[in-house]
Amino acid sequence: MSFRIERFTPASRATAIVALIALAFLVAAPWLTGRANIRLLGEMFSFLALASLWNLLAGYCGLVSVGQQAFVGFGGYMLFALAIFLGFDPLLAIPVAGLLGAVLAIPVGTLLFRLQGAYFAIGSWVFAEVLRLSFAQVSSLGGGSGASLPTSVVTGIASNREWREILIYWTGLALAVAVLLIVIALLRSKLGLALTGLRDSEIASESLGVNSWLTKMTVYVSVAGLTTMIGSFIFLQKLRISPDAAFSVNDWTAYVIFIAVIGGIGTIEGPIIGTIIFFLLRETLADLGTTYLLVLGALAILVMLKAPRGVWGLISERSRISLVPVRRQVRFD
């Protein structure tokens, strides 16, 4: 009996082509649509990236964090510190901040990994609180009331406003695309195989030589670095930072969890669909204010109870299609 291992499917090839066309439109978007939409798209890119990264941790690694705002806020503050104190170009400061975030994640992860299972979630939150309270003490960055990015730094990106906004928009697009590609590449690599093994049986995988702690730590540190870069981007777009905004659990964790849960945890497609649903809901229900959050909370519970694999889980179960080629399938000829 002959067989072959298949990775790319017709659906995934089609997806790649559609994604490339969509990307071309997104690159050209500053000339196709207005300023308000460009800002909205920039915000969507950051949420898409944050949700994909959270999903990599929770959905593939079993590390449920409610403290990712620690790295978002840290990224924002590092961008401000590097640009104001060391005169970095803001766009260059983003990768440097990411590196610092990854370095910070090593000792933090070592401590937090000592907390078993769900207690890791709250431990990560405590760490975010430590950073929020600490940055509130740094008076040279505005203390508790926060700081704005000085005009000289902002005009350093590009002298006229139009090009500045386009450059920042492209940075966001590049970051979101990079995060998606890194997540896909990581899941297709040996590390991704180790993660799948650990998810199915930790004991069996360890007996085959997979180091559970090191595998999870590698993912945790990579996610932290990338989350920090997204954080830098978010506050480059906002141009203003304060401890409460930077380390907000609602903005950078609650929304992100909704996106991943509603779209589908443990899939690449989930966070993309989740981001679109989240922004559609936000743009239509935003006038409701507090009620909107109430609806989101109820929706998330409903999804967890009735369709734990989210919207994309429902679609892919029915149609058996997978748009992103991260798994191998055996086909018998």
Add this chain to the structure above:
Amino acid sequence: MDWINAIVQGVLLGGLYALFAAGLSLIFGVMRLVNIAHGDLIVLAAYVALVVVEATGLHPLLSAILVVPVMAAIGYGMQRFLLNPTIGKDLLSPLLVTFGISVILQNGLLIGFTADSRRLSAGALETASFEPVTGLTLGVLPLAMFIMSVLVIFLLDHVFFHTRLGRAFRATSDDGEIAQLMMIDRRHIFAMAMALSLGVVAIAGIFLAIRTNFDPSSGPTRLIFGFEAVIIGGLGNLWGTLAGGIVLGVAQAIGAQISPGWQILAGHIVFFLVLAVSPRGLFPKMD
């Protein structure tokens, strides 16, 4: 003398933190569930107490007669309808459902009671104090609350180790499936554990409402304090949790004495220190 005063106040505050922690610890012990909405449920209990006091004119401490059963009933229903369907599959689902409950409670309370911070007045008891040693002032109310907290923890410990219900809790915790073979209905036992946990939460909520101002967004901080007390004290040990609460209270009091901005931060730092030096807590359970 300022320092000794601060430390004594910290110890008394620690009793309240232990009360925040006890309910959290109980739930984790019985069903390995970490309830992210725990802090918001404490705040909900504070608002229920506020409504009861305003409607009946009862003394806040006496309002427990009504608040405890109401919260216990909410706990039973919440576990039966929202959490039981998710228990046992994986870690993620129950955690995320409690996260959803937390968001709903915060925003529901915001709609019902606005963002204004509220407080329950305990009348003349609030300002009463005595001086056991010259220079050391003890408030009657904080001391009474501390004693009641210790009493609640003693009762919980008694329920857990010396009653039929406690035996069912421990059996379910050790091996849920074997326990079911012994005619223990796991769904009911889980719901009873949540009811008991929220009974404790009710008392914690009333004490919180008397002691400090609270508003719909104060929940997460209470969750974090309770969680820190559990980890500092050591998992699965109620008396350790009390000690953990006291360590946290004292750390915060000392931090506040150094600088107001350091109060909460000092508590977090002690938590991370304990995690670094003794990951199983200061008083790990023997097993």
